């Protein structure tokens with residue numbers, strides 16, 4: 435198959451590019467290279483890889499890019515609540531208008547797989563299933579919710595509400611909760627944590643890439659539907675994550691009673707629906723922490739790998 439990945443130069447997109455090439459697909463990455471392009475260099479040796487430097491906010495560029503593709507994985511976005519809060523106008527243009535341009539560009543025969551997010555749920559007391567009403571707390575969640583809705587209404591789409599990613603990819607992100615905590619535990623030796631009881635849910639970036647492959651292979655059954663993507667066994671409180679880190683990295687954790695987490699998400703998610711179709715994650719949080727520890731101890735990276 436020929437697959438276009440918008441935002442394919444990002445943290446998730448590069449993991450997916452690598453996996454799709456490995457599986458023998460033709461991959462075209464369409465990306466504005468907000469964070470540079472070095473992470474793509476190693477893919478150019480593969481003749482099945484191509485790259486278009488373009489902006490999803492430009493409708494003509496999107497129209498040209500989708501020509502001849504069997505499927506589009508739509509990742510291009512201003513990602514995370516801090517980045518959207520910093521540039522709200524840009525966030526709406528990219529996350530909402532960019533998705534509209536994609537809807538106008540693709541035909542009914544082209545499958546769209548959309549990287550939506552569990553951020554759409556917000557703060558929820560019950561376990562979130564795909565039926566749970568969406569109450570996003572941030573502009574990020576609001577733009578992702580709107581884009582998800584527009585795609586499902588208008589085009590053959592598989593919409594994935596992903597857990598928060600962790601792990602190492604070609605483009606590193608150290609602003610994701612587990613990646614951030616491991617980085618700080620290693621470099622500063624301590625963590626200050628607010629609202630330790632907040633529940634969050636996690637998935638390794640490679641398992642995210644596997645989920646897209648799963649949708650490509652099962653598109654007939656999955657089209658038109660939303661799926662939570664993650665694992666029931668990877669719903670953790672922030673305190674539990676700190677304990678897992680402390681078992682592997684010598685660090686001090688201070689649970690602050692004064693102050694607040696500006697990320698207000700607090701929710702537990704059920705992943706039953708996609709599990710019933712046969713998709714399961716393969717990499718645990720413990721393995722992810724060990725992977726990050728090995729990588730960050732060996733390569734002294736600076737904390738520039740963030741979306742703000």
Ligand SMILES: NC(=O)c1ccc[n+]([C@@H]2O[C@H](COP(=O)([O-])OP(=O)(O)OC[C@H]3O[C@@H](n4cnc5c(N)ncnc54)[C@H](O)[C@@H]3O)[C@@H](O)[C@H]2O)c1
Nearest residue numbers: 441443444445446466467468489490509510511549596599
């Ligand atoms: N990482 C997570 O934890 C997570 C969880 C749930 C959903 N998602 C979704 O997955 C997708 C990818 O996330 P990520 O972690 O790889 O983020 P990322 O910031 O690493 O990647 C986003 C990519 O989009 C590109 N981009 C931004 N604006 C663009 C534009 N106008 N035109 C073309 N390209 C543009 C950037 O250059 C970047 O390469 C996003 O849609 C995000 O909402 C991510």
